[in-house]
Amino acid sequence: MYDKLVKKEATLAVIGLGYVGLPIALEFARKIKVIGFDINQKRVDMMRSNVDPSNELTASDFEGCDISFTADLEDLKAANFYIVAVPTPIDASNEPDIRPLVGASTTVGKVLKKGDYVVYESTVYPGCTEEDCIPVLEQMSGLKWKEDFNVGYSPERINPGDKVHTLATIVKVSSGDTPESAEEIAKTYELVVDAGVHRAASIKVAEAAKIIENTQRDVNIALINELSIIFNRMDINTYEVLEAAGTKWNFLKFFPGLVGGHCIGVDPYYLTHKAQKLGYHAKIINSGRYVNDSMGFYVGKQTVKKILAKGKSIIDSRILVMGATFKEDVSDIRNSRVIDVVKEIESFSCKVEIVDPHADKEEYAHEYGHELVDAPTGKYDAVIVAVNHAEYVAMSEADFKNLMTDKGILVDLKGIFRDKIKDLDYWSL
Numbered sequence: 282m283y284d285k286l287v288k289k290e291a292t293l294a295v296i297g298l299g300y301v302g303l304p305i306a307l308e309f310a311r312k313i314k315v316i317g318f319d320i321n322q323k324r325v326d327m328m329r330s331n332v333d334p335s336n337e338l339t340a341s342d343f344e345g346c347d348i349s350f351t352a353d354l355e356d357l358k359a360a361n362f363y364i365v366a367v368p369t370p371i372d373a374s375n376e377p378d379i380r381p382l383v384g385a386s387t388t389v390g391k392v393l394k395k396g397d398y399v400v401y402e403s404t405v406y407p408g409c410t411e412e413d414c415i416p417v418l419e420q421m422s423g424l425k426w427k428e429d430f431n432v433g434y435s436p437e438r439i440n441p442g443d444k445v446h447t448l449a450t451i452v453k454v455s456s457g458d459t460p461e462s463a464e465e466i467a468k469t470y471e472l473v474v475d476a477g478v479h480r481a482a483s484i485k486v487a488e489a490a491k492i493i494e495n496t497q498r499d500v501n502i503a504l505i506n507e508l509s510i511i512f513n514r515m516d517i518n519t520y521e522v523l524e525a526a527g528t529k530w531n532f533l534k535f536f537p538g539l540v541g542g543h544c545i546g547v548d549p550y551y552l553t554h555k556a557q558k559l560g561y562h563a564k565i566i567n568s569g570r571y572v573n574d575s576m577g578f579y580v581g582k583q584t585v586k587k588i589l590a591k592g593k594s595i596i597d598s599r600i601l602v603m604g605a606t607f608k609e610d611v612s613d614i615r616n617s618r619v620i621d622v623v624k625e626i627e628s629f630s631c632k633v634e635i636v637d638p639h640a641d642k643e644e645y646a647h648e649y650g651h652e653l654v655d656a657p658t659g660k661y662d663a664v665i666v667a668v669n670h671a672e673y674v675a676m677s678e679a680d681f682k683n684l685m686t687d688k689g690i691l692v693d694l695k696g697i698f699r700d701k702i703k704d705l706d707y708w709s710l
């Protein structure tokens with residue numbers, strides 16, 4: 282397969298062209314022939330005009346690429362090596378929603394031919410590829426797994442907004458269903474990953490490796506969040522504690538905060554779901570999720586308490602929340618936990634306004650039922666810097682003073698203004 286791809290006698294297709302799929306598709310398209318497939322025609326049209334709908338890549342990233350974008354199943358028939366990078370979200374009950382994955386497997390199954398390869402990149406629980414995806418491929422194609430086609434799993438590790446850790450510079454984990462297919466898949470990824478490819482022992486090992494990377498982060502952040510709640514009661518600044526403890530060589534550097542986005546706050550639920558199915562209730566992972574999912578409400582309550590302590594009427598208070606996206610310097614608002622802060626404060630009947638230089642107003646209103654304001658309006662009793670966008674990091678104490686009423690409070694979720702604030706009332710996690 283590898284030789285055929287390199288000689289352009291075979292074609293690679295990427296199914297699902299989002300944050301993960303599009304960069305992979307373009308990177309491969311510099312070396313081999315690629316079809317980019319997505320069910321969203323609007324996104325396909327944008328990519329045909331060299332526009333990345335996820336706002337991560339620029340028009341120049343599309344240049345020099347041998348790629349055709351399509352939403353038409355007929356066009357997919359020309360492919361031989363399929364990479365699936367569709368979303369793996371959770372539902373309202375925090376259970377895995379693998380419908381996009383089953384949908385993409387159905388699509389690929391319809392066009393699968395003898396000798397083809399299918400590699401999944403979506404983050405899943407261990408066993409998902411073999412137990413949930415391959416049966417769909419077999420059923421739709423009428424072909425037999427390992428006799429007629431091969432399957433692999435290679436998780437994605439990119440980090441939205443990160444220009445240093447990119448597809449080419451992060452070691453990639455890959456796996457296959459036989460030693461031969463594993464090698465073909467690894468060699469194919471080596472075409473685009475300069476940092477190298479780690480050959481995992483099996484598909485399940487590769488699936489598990491990805492899911493624990495984010496689970497480990499989630500649990501570690503939860504510990505620091507819990508410490509921050511404890512230290513708040515002791516009137517100790519958590520960032521000062523972390524700075525001191527961080528001077529030890531083996532102290533791990535994690536910080537308190539909201540855990541949002543579609544990876545760290547989501548992936549652990551895939552693992553706990555699978556564990557539960559196997560009769561094990563994951564206590565540490567679930568506790569971590571509980572702590573992290575509660576942080577927005579905690580911050581909201583602390584802000585209200587601080588306003589009340591100033592002798593102000595809570596119903597007449599105005600609060601400005603700066604930052605709505607799930608992390609700094611990106612436009613992605615999906616699964617942002619900033620809304621938890623807003624809802625908690627609003628439950629006390631305070632008026633809350635949200636600004637964000639990156640988030641799309643319409644998308645935000647659609648997703649969260651809350652309007653973003655273009656710019657601050659008047660003075661506020663508290664300003665909460667929820668996301669450390671570069672625009673906010675550059676702000677001075679005078680800038681915040683201009684936004685506040687008398688006895689205003691600055692709530693700094695990321696602890697970035699700690700050394701800059703001399704007069705204002707200041708609180709951070």
Ligand SMILES: NC(=O)c1ccc[n+]([C@@H]2O[C@H](COP(=O)([O-])OP(=O)(O)OC[C@H]3O[C@@H](n4cnc5c(N)ncnc54)[C@H](O)[C@@H]3O)[C@@H](O)[C@H]2O)c1
Pocket residue numbers: 296297298299300301302318319320321324335366367368369381382384385388402403404405437438439440441543544
């Ligand atoms: N975003 C990240 O930084 C990141 C990092 C590592 C891993 N992941 C994982 O990668 C996977 C993809 O995430 P993403 O952030 O790229 O998602 P995304 O929402 O940005 O993009 C998904 C794309 O898939 C398309 N799609 C949905 N269902 C489809 C189907 N049945 N057939 C074809 N196209 C379909 C959508 O239209 C969209 O364009 C997820 O499993 C995620 O957990 C994401």
